[in-house]
Amino acid sequence: MRKLLIVGTVAFDAIKTPFGKTDKILGGAATYIGLSAANFDVSSAVVSVVGGDFPQEHLDMLRDRKVDTSGIEIVSDGKTFFWSGKYDNDMNTRETLATELNVLESFNPIVPDNFKDAGVVMLGNLHPSVQNAVLDQLSDNPKLVVLDTMNFWMDIAMPELKEVIKKVDVITINDEEARQLSGEYSLSVAAEKIQEMGPKYVVIKKGEHGALLFHKDEVFFAPALPLREVFDPTGAGDTFAGGFSGYLAKTNDISFANMKNALIHGSNLASFCVEKFGTERMQNVSSSEISDRLSRFRSLTKYDM
């Protein structure tokens, strides 16, 4: 089986949406990425850190889905990273109510020996120094390195972020972040500038408006499925990244043509994620539901002129 190495947070989230609110529930970029990638036939491992307060059942749940958790360090006298946020009525803007870094503050990632030769590396949203430290531990040159990041790191750690951006093949960011990183308003021009920073492929996520994939003069657009209801957007971007990298790891084909398919798979899986609070939907989505919805994606943009 192809190996997919995932780095990112494993965390507690408390979420408030117009539909309700949760206490501390399972969250974190690497959790969503791992759950999403688990829908493909890949051997994946998560590199992360949690505190002594993190329930064993969550680790078991990941292991049940064939996600190797030996790279998740447990700091028994520490507390797990905690994030709390609140979504507006339109679900497009969110306010961060609390961020407690806890064990993340002094996290030194350690890549398990049997994943140092992973073919695909998915650097989930996390401090760019941690993402860099993971790349430094790889024995082989991975076939593909995908980086996800956000405006927060552009604000407080731009030099470290640019350092890691130099080394990756694909970057996934949202439209506002692409504008912030490049200083360009037009997404086409922004994608061009970002390619000059290192990544040969730029994925711009536009949430309910779909996602764009840029590579040299080529561009591909994956729509988002129009949903009757978005219950909780938390983790949708990570789920997208997990589907994208998981599919590429499984197929072992990083051509532009296959990246288009990966983009569709990512969008498809993300459309489930938002249907329930937190990871709930991703924990029980079935393969037949996934393939049914893939057909809906197909018919959404198919025409015969």
Place this chain on the structure above:
Amino acid sequence: MRKLLIVGTVAFDAIKTPFGKTDKILGGAATYIGLSAANFDVSSAVVSVVGGDFPQEHLDMLRDRKVDTSGIEIVSDGKTFFWSGKYDNDMNTRETLATELNVLESFNPIVPDNFKDAGVVMLGNLHPSVQNAVLDQLSDNPKLVVLDTMNFWMDIAMPELKEVIKKVDVITINDEEARQLSGEYSLSVAAEKIQEMGPKYVVIKKGEHGALLFHKDEVFFAPALPLREVFDPTGAGDTFAGGFSGYLAKTNDISFANMKNALIHGSNLASFCVEKFGTERMQNVSSSEISDRLSRFRSLTKYDM
């Protein structure tokens, strides 16, 4: 040749964008619709009104493109409708600086006799009472009536608007307007509610994010082409409507499958409109440019999974 009847404003616009500004130039919904539909092999006529200040050369320009202008009333002692607006840096929000209704204030539309049996009727953005008055003059039941409108009429003439909405087959509005009209945030639910008001087809325009076509349980998405530069968005929605209705008039096929194609043609033509101030680009776009860009649209969403 198939007949397309167009109603809408023929006007002067003064536009300010981050790239520059114009004095009074040719504008108006019907102007853009006519220019856009002229790219198909249809016999079209515009019903509108202008003042004595309206230059003959603009009417000649439309006639050169086989647009029948005999339904454009000239009120020699009146002034042409004038609109002035200013776009923000992001080109997504605009401020209206001036609206002078002038001859529009007491406009009684008169449909030319030879267009009372038009197969396709495109009711461009205008007071819903005028749109209604045009429908009342038709001798045959048209094959398809398409209505374009905007939030302005929802604010000041909702009862008249709902009256005309009842009678049309297709409505084209933007996402915010769909939400305002339906009272629903989800575009899927909004489209469902709007179908209950009369139109069997609902087109929701999302500007740079593309357009959605809803019909019963079916939905189709036409992307917008990612452009390096948007110079002036004025008239893009009208150009879209002109491409949509012009293509349907020409092909004489109002199946859902063919409406998908019409949506792509509308998006394609709108992508040219925004490249220059006002109608400039639409006055000189060539058929080879149009077909070249259609291929770019195709590859934008095409994948083989």
